[in-house]
Amino acid sequence: MTRLSESHLWKNLREFYEKEGVKAWSSDRLPFFATNNPALAKTYVDLLIAYLEDCRDAEQLDPTQTVTIVELGGGMGRMAYLMLTRLKEMQDRLPCPVKYLLTDYGKSNVEYYKSHEKFAPFFQNGTLEVSQFDAEGPDRLQFDSTNPVFVIANYLFDSLSQDGFKIHDGVLSEISCYLDDKKELRFEATPASDTPYGIKAYDKVLQNYRNVLGNTHIPFPIGPLKCMDSLSESANGRLALVMADKALRSKEELLDFTSLPLQKHDRGFSMSVNCHAMDEVWGQDGGLSFHSAPRTNHLNLAVYCKGLRRDECRRTEHTFRDQVDGFGPLDYLDFRAQIMASVKNKSLRLYLQLLRLSRWDAELFYELSNQLGDAALGAPMNEQQELYEIMTRCWGNFFPIPDERDVPFAVARVLACINQFHQAIGFYGESRRIYGDRCLTLHNIGICQFNLGQLEQAVASFKEALKLDPQYGPSKELLLRTEAEARRQSSLTP
């Protein structure tokens, strides 16, 4: 019988991330859109600025020294790239220099960060460092103690180890697990002592649950709590942590569970994070926490802050309420999903508005590219210019991972629809460089060359396309037409 946090459940999850590396995100097995998009990066950077200004006003910031932004469990690294891009845009608004420390437990993820061409300029100018770091391991991060620290933890805490407790008729029991003869996971509750952890702050929360909650099961976020304790110590008790995760935020949300709220998926298990317990522990030590207002969206955004009194934290709180409770990254996710469900045959204007709302998301651009191309064909010049400007900004947010979402191909296709054939050929070239040669890419290059009157090159491209897919009808047809056109042109010379 094993305490839940020490069971193989979490070890399996770690092994999954370690083994899969960035491939875990390549085939849509892991949800990533919600926590890797420019709308969230904008909100996080605004929160960072507000927090640093609060620190400056409370004389907790030396503006000549660098503040470290640490991302824990950075996954594929796209959020870090979007943050760095946004930070560069907002450089003039930052009250002090910043550097980004991107970390993950997985060695292969860290190797991937080191080799990613989009990170190269940030390594070169010294704004990015990467490190392998276990968020609940014994090692501590080392920070320069002059300034506070800003931490990002998206979809991480639900991957860290958790314990489970049961309350029945005022009795607190701890849930342990074991594998039965058929290797099925079984849980068993045994009465807990008054001090299950021997750590006053944690035990106090559990005692309170036993006293006030009815019959229920509660996850206890031991891994996240240890992680926050360790960060707090490394940062000398002066830090802000922003997080996005599935969460239980109030005592009410902890009621009536007939078993632990474990969710099974192909990478193992995860469990909504008991943020209420985190708030309670954090609060005992003078920490503050803000959570997104309740929504149907399962995702919770939160800021945990330590080292400032509430009256010193006004800008951070106001920015959070304004950006997260008003129409913010969470609403954007739902809104986007609803529009995407019936996205066909809408106006170019609506597509452009949606891209602006996304803060120029390259992923969304990719998903909308067929509609954008169709709507842009024959659109007035000013709308085409607007599209061009938006496309440029979306391209700036593109961070490739080894998946099928060929954004340069999508950009090239839209450029071709607005008759920018030279540039489209350049982007098809980028698509070939990153995603390899595909019949359709070479075929489309041939079409651009045909439109530019480069008939010889077009013939060569259609032939290349047919080498990759000898049965591709459109290339066969255009090859014949282009050869015929070339013959016609060569027979009529002045």
Ligand SMILES: C[S@@+](CC[C@H](N)C(=O)[O-])C[C@H]1O[C@@H](n2cnc3c(N)ncnc32)[C@H](O)[C@@H]1O
């Ligand atoms: C669900 S993914 C989230 C990734 C990214 N933050 C996002 O939102 O897309 C969890 C990430 O945390 C990492 N991870 C899991 N356990 C960890 C630990 N103990 N310390 C640091 N990273 C960990 C995994 O390698 C994985 O990259």
